[in-house]
Structure formats: structure tokens, C-alpha cells
Amino acid sequence: MKLPKLPSSRRFEQPGRLDINRVNAQQARRFLDRIVGYMVSPLLWEKIARGLSAGRVQSVAVRLIAEREAEIRAFVPEEYWNLQALLNTSRGEQTKYDVFKYRGEDFEPKTGEQTQQAVKALEGAKYKVVAREDKPTQSKPSAPFITSTLQQAASTRLGYGVKKTMMLAQRLYEAGYITYMRTDSTNLSADALQACRSYIEENFGKPYLPEKPNFYSSKEGAQEAHEAIRPSDVNLPPNQLSGMDRDAERLYNLIWQQFVACQMTPAQFTSTTVIVGAGDYQLKAKGRVIRFDGFLKVAPPVAKKDDEGLLPDVKVGDELTLAQLLPSQHFTKPPARYSEASLVRELEKRGIGRPSTYASIISTIQERGYVHVKSRRFYADKMGDVVTERLVESFKDLMDYGFTANMEESLDAVATGQKDWRNLLDEFYADFSNKLTKAQGSEFGMRGNEPTETDITCDKCGRHMQIRIGSTGVFLGCSGYALPPKERCKNTKNLVPGDEVVDVDKDEEAESRQLRSKRRCKLCNAAMDSYLLDETRKLHICGNNPDCSGFEVEQGSFKLKGYEGPVIECDKCGSQMQLKTGRFGKYFGCTNEACSNTRKLLRNGEAAPPKMDAIDMPDLKCDKVDDHYVLRDGAAGLFLAASQFPKNRETRAPLVRELVPYKDQLDPKYHYLVSAPQKDPDGVATVIRFSRKTKEHYVQAEVDGKPTGWKAFYEKGRWQISDGAKKGTSKGGKG
Amino acid sequence: MGKSLVIVESPAKAKTINKYLGSNFIVKSSVGHIRDLPTSGSAAPVDAKARAAEAAKTRKLSAEEKDEHRRRKSRDQLIKRMGVDPYNHWEAHYEILPGKEKVVDELKRLAESADQIFLATDLDREGEAIAWHLRESIGGDPERYRRVVFNEITKTAIQQALRTTGPS
Numbered sequence: 001m002k003l004p005k006l007p008s009s010r011r012f013e014q015p016g017r018l019d020i021n022r023v024n025a026q027q028a029r030r031f032l033d034r035i036v037g038y039m040v041s042p043l044l045w046e047k048i049a050r051g052l053s054a055g056r057v058q059s060v061a062v063r064l065i066a067e068r069e070a071e072i073r074a075f076v077p078e079e080y081w082n083l084q085a086l087l088n089t090s091r092g093e094q095t096k097y098d099v100f101k102y103r104g105e106d107f108e109p110k111t112g113e114q115t116q117q118a119v120k121a122l123e124g125a126k127y128k129v130v131a132r133e134d135k136p137t138q139s140k141p142s143a144p145f146i147t148s149t150l151q152q153a154a155s156t157r158l159g160y161g162v163k164k165t166m167m168l169a170q171r172l173y174e175a176g177y178i179t180y181m182r183t184d185s186t187n188l189s190a191d192a193l194q195a196c197r198s199y200i201e202e203n204f205g206k207p208y209l210p211e212k213p214n215f216y217s218s219k220e221g222a223q224e225a226h227e228a229i230r231p232s233d234v235n236l237p238p239n240q241l242s243g244m245d246r247d248a249e250r251l252y253n254l255i256w257q258q259f260v261a262c263q264m265t266p267a268q269f270t271s272t273t274v275i276v277g278a279g280d281y282q283l284k285a286k287g288r289v290i291r292f293d294g295f296l297k298v299a300p301p302v303a304k305k306d307d308e309g310l311l312p313d314v315k316v317g318d319e320l321t322l323a324q325l326l327p328s329q330h331f332t333k334p335p336a337r338y339s340e341a342s343l344v345r346e347l348e349k350r351g352i353g354r355p356s357t358y359a360s361i362i363s364t365i366q367e368r369g370y371v372h373v374k375s376r377r378f379y380a381d382k383m384g385d386v387v388t389e390r391l392v393e394s395f396k397d398l399m400d401y402g403f404t405a406n407m408e409e410s411l412d413a414v415a416t417g418q419k420d421w422r423n424l425l426d427e428f429y430a431d432f433s434n435k436l437t438k439a440q441g442s443e444f445g446m447r448g449n450e451p452t453e454t455d456i457t458c459d460k461c462g463r464h465m466q467i468r469i470g471s472t473g474v475f476l477g478c479s480g481y482a483l484p485p486k487e488r489c490k491n492t493k494n495l496v497p498g499d500e501v502v503d504v505d506k507d508e509e510a511e512s513r514q515l516r517s518k519r520r521c522k523l524c525n526a527a528m529d530s531y532l533l534d535e536t537r538k539l540h541i542c543g544n545n546p547d548c549s550g551f552e553v554e555q556g557s558f559k560l561k562g563y564e565g566p567v568i569e570c571d572k573c574g575s576q577m578q579l580k581t582g583r584f585g586k587y588f589g590c591t592n593e594a595c596s597n598t599r600k601l602l603r604n605g606e607a608a609p610p611k612m613d614a615i616d617m618p619d620l621k622c623d624k625v626d627d628h629y630v631l632r633d634g635a636a637g638l639f640l641a642a643s644q645f646p647k648n649r650e651t652r653a654p655l656v657r658e659l660v661p662y663k664d665q666l667d668p669k670y671h672y673l674v675s676a677p678q679k680d681p682d683g684v685a686t687v688i689r690f691s692r693k694t695k696e697h698y699v700q701a702e703v704d705g706k707p708t709g710w711k712a713f714y715e716k717g718r719w720q721i722s723d724g725a726k727k728g729t730s731k732g733g734k735g
Numbered sequence: 736m737g738k739s740l741v742i743v744e745s746p747a748k749a750k751t752i753n754k755y756l757g758s759n760f761i762v763k764s765s766v767g768h769i770r771d772l773p774t775s776g777s778a779a780p781v782d783a784k785a786r787a788a789e790a791a792k793t794r795k796l797s798a799e800e801k802d803e804h805r806r807r808k809s810r811d812q813l814i815k816r817m818g819v820d821p822y823n824h825w826e827a828h829y830e831i832l833p834g835k836e837k838v839v840d841e842l843k844r845l846a847e848s849a850d851q852i853f854l855a856t857d858l859d860r861e862g863e864a865i866a867w868h869l870r871e872s873i874g875g876d877p878e879r880y881r882r883v884v885f886n887e888i889t890k891t892a893i894q895q896a897l898r899t900t901g902p903s
Contacts, residue, residue, distance in 0.1 A: 023863050174751060180859070182857075
């Protein structure tokens with residue numbers, strides 16, 4: 001079969017060949033990331049805390065969040081007031097005006113008193129329209145989606161996280177509904193443009209179709225001429241996808257609307273400004289009336305702004321009457337926290353990362369424990385601050401925004417064959433390994449994780465406690481920790497964060513209000529974080545800790561909160577048990593300090609059954625050490641353990657006859673074990689064993705720790721013998 | 736014309752492409768990456784005897800020599816763990832990802848009986864790299880391989896992509 005030869009695709013000089021330059025660019029990226037991750041992380045373990053990690057691009061992204069966090073805590077919200085007036089026309093139409101001028105100057109009251117003065121003056125004033133301006137305005141559709149703008153729109157319009165958006169987009173792409181979802185180009189193919197223009201003309205008519213197609217310029221350096229994200233078939237409406245769930249359909253709808261809208265005509269408005277004079281004051285109202293909807297026909301605007309809507313038909317000289325004055329108090333806002341999507345936009349603006357890496361950057365930084373997302377906004381964790389600062393000090397280039405962006409460009413140059421990948425790696429490594437060696441040194445190396453001294457006394461030894469930062473958070477540790485073993489005090493105290501997370505989506509000024517409620521550090525004026533120490537003490541730690549040593553202890557009566565998990569009653573002392581996380585996973589621990597009861601959290605989410613108290617067996621000597629046994633009940637049934645465990649690491653399974661003298665202390669549920677045969681027919685002593693499979697105890701005869709095959713199981717209230725030794729062939733007759 | 740093998744990275748993508756291609760094409764997916772630098776879980780087992788022999792050699796060294804030896808050894812171990820050697824022309828040690836052996840074996844088997852192998856992984860650099868790893872892992876005559884790229888998975892786009900990259 002002979003196929004017609006078509007012109008080769010735009011990009012490939014050799015169609016059908018693997019482009020080894022692009023492969024090498026990808027290898028170089030992989031190697032760079034690996035070198036940084038594998039070589040810097042151990043340094044962090046040594047200098048700061050175990051279990052930390054560094055990443056070439058991730059650490060730079062965390063830096064953006066940590067710096068924003070520092071800007072927020074340095075910000076002091078200032079009070080200001082707004083004054084609005086509801087004015088009626090002679091026909092009774094009411095409009096809201098802003099008071100904006102006082103004697104020709106901007107009216108910007110800082111205090112309630114200043115505002116009250118204006119209120120008094122305005123209450124008796126005469127209101128007259130002094131100016132009116134009507135002018136035509138228009139609003140153009142935005143470009144078709146690229147990866148970052150799609151993530152942004154899906155976040156604000158649909159509330160999707162970056163990961164979810166990309167997962168749904170990939171599903172749509174793989175099912176053939178949209179073009180490739182990782183792109184930074186707003187290009188549209190000629191076929192797609194033509195199809196879109198026909199669709200618009202047929203469905204909306206000529207006025208909605210611009211004379212020439214709309215073109216949108218891509219950012220300079222957009223990677224390898226892709227296309228924008230658009231529907232594969234513009235004629236397929238959003239509700240007719242098959243095999244896609246509701247979330248994917250909504251994302252497709254967004255992509256479809258953006259694409260069709262981008263080839264439509266602008267929306268036309270009449271924008272009106274009315275200025276009203278009242279004594280020394282001037283008031284202003286804005287309005288906008290739509291004349292032609294244009295692209296808004298397919299992509300209706302999300303939210304109505306304040307300046308939207310019709311203003312009453314007033315003329316210069318018209319008199320208005322005051323209905324109500326509305327003073328309101330406000331506070332200036334600190335820089336906004338990043339959301340996932342706005343962080344992607346920031347990374348893109350700075351040239352860090354590429355469409356194919358945004359989603360993984362966003363999820364990696366959250367997994368590493370340096371930042372977390374609450375109410376869809378990023379918060380830097382203390383450890384994120386510390387690690388970022390140390391890395392910036394020791395690896396200036398690596399953590400530099402410009403350097404990271406240049407590296408992306410160098411990788412692009414490798415992909416187009418303008419740069420050799422090994423040279424790029426060598427150049428990077430020469431400088432990097434120098435910096436690494438220096439950072440490893442003890443003299444000019446990376447600064448450690450030094451604790452901050454406090455005057456809080458240790459309740460175990462009376463020394464002072466120190467503020468320490470661990471990978472799990474901020475805590476108090478005794479200053480006696482570093483002493484030689486005999487004097488050492490390992491006391492630590494958890495600090496329960498006392499600040500609540502605010503939701504800026506519901507209340508724009510929530511962040512300002514929270515900042516105002518925080519104490520300011522006496523040393524550096526940064527906002528302080530508060531932690532509950534106990535019911536009577538609150539600890540305020542400077543947000544710039546550990547660089548600033550400021551802290552304050554507030555006395556009072558506080559309710560310990562912060563724990564919202566499940567609570568069960570302790571079977572030992574009746575106090576509450578809370579869910580905790582330890583070395584071996586989650587468990588319930590008693591909140592009563594004198595009681596050390598714990599219960600494991602089982603896979604099914606329930607607490608393990610209460611453990612039996614250990615039974616002391618003073619007459620039963622250990623086999624190997626000078627100690628006696630206690631009988632314990634563990635996850636694997638009853639067992640004997642040295643009473644000094646773990647100093648004496650000896651455990652073994654108990655013999656039936658060893659249990660008999662302690663029957664009275666044994667939990668009644670285990671009394672059946674005492675009635676088990678103490679010997680097999682050959683006179684071999686029987687041992688109590690536990691089957692993990694059936695979760696039941698049974699007994700068996702053992703010689704030198706090896707089963708003879710003789711077993712007994714407790715079934716239906718009596719012991720049933722199963723003699724594998726007699727039936728078996730190899731071990732018969734032994735013992 | 737014999738059978739052609741088309742390899743993509745995702746089963747969903749394989750399903751869609753399969754709809755548009757005739758019976759002389761077999762579409763298979765690699766289910767993501769198949770080969771990468773070593774993961775932490777894939778260390779080679781330690782040979783106790785070799786280790787003892789090594790220890791015997793260093794026992795007689797001077798303190799400085801021991802120090803130097805320790806440094807070199809930890810560097811070598813790091814390079815081994817990383818799977819890429821900055822001191823040796825960035826020589827890389829790629830491994831089939833744990834759990835992917837079966838997928839690779841099946842692709843190899845199918846590749847043996849195919850006249851042509853189309854690498855139809857995603858069009859970005861990551862896709863290009865996956866295509867390269869596939870070619871390197873499956874092996875055989877490089878002339879049998881064709882890289883195909885498309886921006887959308889539609890009948891026209893797939894057929895045109897296969898045509899422009901077909902035998903020349």
C-alpha cells in the first residue's frame with residue numbers, strides 16, 4: 001500500500017525519528033534534580049534535622065512561600081475608613097455613592113473621629129449632581145487556555161486544585177476530547193480556527209464573528225510550538241461527552257467556552273460616572289450598562305463587580321436627597337497568600353518550571369512538610385522557613401529565582417540542540433560541588449538548628465526549657481538535653497498552636513484582623529505565633545524565630561483546644577485517650593500523665609481491645625538472665641517477658657502448667673487455657689501458642705522449641721486434640 | 736504489510752487510539768514510566784565475603800589513608816545510589832522500575848513479531864524521553880522504530896501522524 005507523502009510536520013527535521021536533543025534535555029533535568037536531592041538532603045540531616053529533603057525546583061518554590069510568609073508577619077495593618085451615602089433622586093431611585101474628595105483633596109479618613117466629622121457635615125448638606133460622564137467602553141475576550149491559565153480558572157471558577165485539574169484534563173485528552181494539556185502556547189491550528197469561526201457564525205450570527213480571526217501572543221520562549229488547550233471538536237457541546245464524570249464535564253465546559261469566546265467580538269458597554277457635590281465634599285458613583293454582549297454570550301462573567309449596573313438617569317444640576325450615610329472601618333491588607341494556582345502563575349511569571357512540571361512542583365512541596373495548604377492558601381511551616389534560609393545562605397545560586405529560570409532556558413537550549421547537555425551538567429556541578437563542600441564544613445558551613453533559650457522551667461529537672469524546631473513542628477525541649485548521659489534531661493513539651501486558620505475566600509480582611517490580634521515582638525516587631533503551654537500559660541514566639549529570640553509568656557486561663565480527633569475512655573484510669581502518632585504509627589494514648597496506657601489503632605479504624613495488666617510471676621525465673629517473668633498480653637497473644645524488659649530482652653511462650661498457679665489473677669476470658677492438657681500422651685509439656693491467622697490461642701507439645709505435631713485447639717467449650725505426629729511420616733515417635 | 740505495534744504510556748490513551756486504527760495495528764500501553772534511575776528499594780544484595788575481604792585490606796592502612804579511603808567509599812556509594820556519575824561523563828545507570836518487568840517483557844514479545852514499532856508517547860520532552868527509554872529497553876534494530884507525535888487524539892490527527900512518519 002502506497003500512501004501519499006505529506007509535508008513533514010512543522011517541528012521535526014527528521015519526521016519519525018526520536019529527537020535525541022529533547023531526550024537529553026529531559027535526562028539533564030532528571031540528573032540535576034537527582035544530584036541536588038541526593039547530595040543536599042544528607043547535609044540537611046546532619047545540620048538541621050533528620051528526614052529533611054531538598055529539591056532543585058521545589059526548594060525555590062518553597063522560598064516564594066516562605067518569603068511571602070515573612071512579608072505577612074512583618075506587615076502592620078493600618079486602620080482606615082470608608083464613607084458611603086445612599087442618595088435618592090426626586091423619582092425615588094436610590095444609588096450608593098462613595099465620598100471621595102474633601103476640599104479638592106482625596107478623602108481618606110484614618111480614624112472613626114475623622115469619619116464622624118464628615119458624617120456630621122454631610123448629614124445636613126445639600127446634594128447636587130456636578131458632573132456626569134458617559135463613555136463607550138469595551139471588553140475583549142481573553143486568550144485560549146494554556147496550562148497555567150487553565151489551572152487558575154479551574155481554581156477560581158470550579159474550586160479545583162492543580163492536581164485535580166491536570167488529572168481531569170489528562171483524562172479528557174486521552175479520551176480524545178481536548179488537545180494536549182501541557183502547553184505554554186496560545187497558538188491555534190488553522191483547522192481549529194476555521195471550525196470555530198464557522199461554529200460562531202452558524203450559532204450566533206455575523207455580529208459575533210470578527211472580520212479576521214483573533215490572535216493572541218504567547219509568552220516569549222514558549223516551549224516548542226504547541227497549541228493552546230482547546231476542544232478537539234468545537235461542535236461537541238459540553239454536555240455530550242461519553243464516559244466522563246461531572247467534574248471532567250465541567251472542566252471541558254470551561255475549556256470549550258474559553259475557546260469559542262476567544263474568537264468572538266468584544267462586548268460593548270456604556271460606562272457612566274456621576275459626581276455629586278455636598279458642601280466641602282464630593283461623592284462618586286460608577287455604573288456600566290451592556291450594549292452588546294459579544295463573547296459574553298458564551299462565557300458569562302463570573303461575578304458582578306461593584307461598578308456594574310445601571311445608574312439612574314440624572315443630569316448635572318439635579319438635586320438628590322440623603323437617605324443614609326454608611327461609615328465602615330477597614331484595615332490595610334498584607335500581601336495575599338498564594339493559592340496553588342496563583343503560585344503556578346508566579347512560577348510562570350518568573351520562568352521557573354514548565355507546563356509539564358507545575359503540577360508535580362505543587363504536590364511535592366506539600367508532601368515535604370515545608371508548607372501546607374489550609375482553606376486553599378499556602379502557609380509556610382517553621383521548618384520550611386529554617387531550611388529555606390539555610391539553603392539561601394549556603395547555595396545562593398541554586399536558590400536564586402533568576403538562576404533557576406536560566407537553567408530552564410539552558411535546558412530549552414539543549415532541547416533545540418544549541419547546547420551540549422553534558423557541558424551544562426558539568427558547569428552546574430563544578431560550582432555546586434564547591435558550595436556543597438563549603439557548606440559541609442564546620443567553620444564556614446551551613447548554620448545548624450540552634451534552640452532559643454527561655455526562662456520557662458523544666459518540670460522534670462528545674463533547668464530552663466528551650467524553643468526547638470523539629471520536622472514535626474515547634475516544641476519545648478529541656479536545655480539539659482545536650483549534657484552527658486548521667487545528667488541528661490530529655491523532657492519535652494508539646495506546643496499546641498493557638499492561632500486559627502482564616503478563610504480569605506469568605507472574608508477578605510480576615511488575614512488583617514488575625515494579624516491585629518497577634519502580639520508583636522518587642523525585639524523586631526514581627527507578628528508572634530501563639531501556642532498553648534497548658535491551661536494557665538500561653539507562649540508567644542516571634543514569627544522570625546530562630547533568627548529572633550523574642551518570646552513572651554502570657555498568664556491566664558486558657559482552654560486547651562486544637563485536638564479534634566476521636567476520644568476514647570482509658571480502660572485503666574478513666575481519663576481521655578487521644579489519637580497520637582508515634583514511631584510505629586497511630587495509637588491512642590492516655591492524656592493522664594501518670595497513666596501510660598496505650599492502645600493501638602487497628603486497620604479498621606478502631607482501637608485495639610484493652611490490654612490485660614501484666615501479671616507478675618515472682619516464682620518463675622528467667623532462663624537466661626537473673627530476673628523473673630511477667631505474663632503479658634500482646635498483639636500476638638499471651639507471652640512471658642522478663643520483668644525488667646527491655647533491659648533484659650528475654651521473652652518466650654508460657655507452658656500451660658506455669659499458668660495454673662496464677663489462675664486467679666488471669667482475666668476470666670483466658671481461664672479456659674488453664675484447663676488445657678499440661679502434657680501430651682508422651683509426657684511432653686505443652687506450650688501456649690497464638691495463631692495470627694485465627695487470632696486464637698492453642699497449645700502444642702514442643703521439644704527444644706520444635707513442635708512435635710501434637711496440638712490441641714479449644715472448640716465448642718472443650719479441648720480437641722489433633723495429633724499430626726501420629727499421622728505424619730517424618731516426625732512420628734519423637735520425644 | 737505485517738503488523739505494527741503502537742506503544743503509548745496510558746491505557747486510556749491506548750483505548751482511544753485503538754478505535755481509530757485498523758486490525759493491522761496492535762496498541763499497547765507501558766502504563767507510565769518503565770525505566771528510571773535506581774529507586775531506594777532496588778539496592779543489590781551485599782556479598783558478605785567480598786565485604787570481609789575489603790575490610791581486611793583497609794585494616795593495615797594509616798589513619799590518613801583510612802580517612803581518604805572512607806571518603807572515596809562514601810562517594811562511590813552515593814554515586815551508586817544516585818545512579819548517575821558526575822565524575823565519569825554523567826554515565827547513568829538506568830533500571831527497569833520495580834514491578835514493570837512484566838510490561839517490558841510483553842512489549843518485547845510483541846515487538847519481536849512486529850514489522851514496525853510506533854512510539855506514540857506524549858508530545859512533550861517527558862514523552863520523548865519515555866519513547867527513548869522504551870526503544871532502549873525493548874532493543875532491536877533502531878530502524879524499526881518510528882516516533883509519532885500528535886496534539887490531539889482524533890482520527891484525523893492519528894492517521895496523519897502515522898502517515899507523515901511512515902516508511903520513507
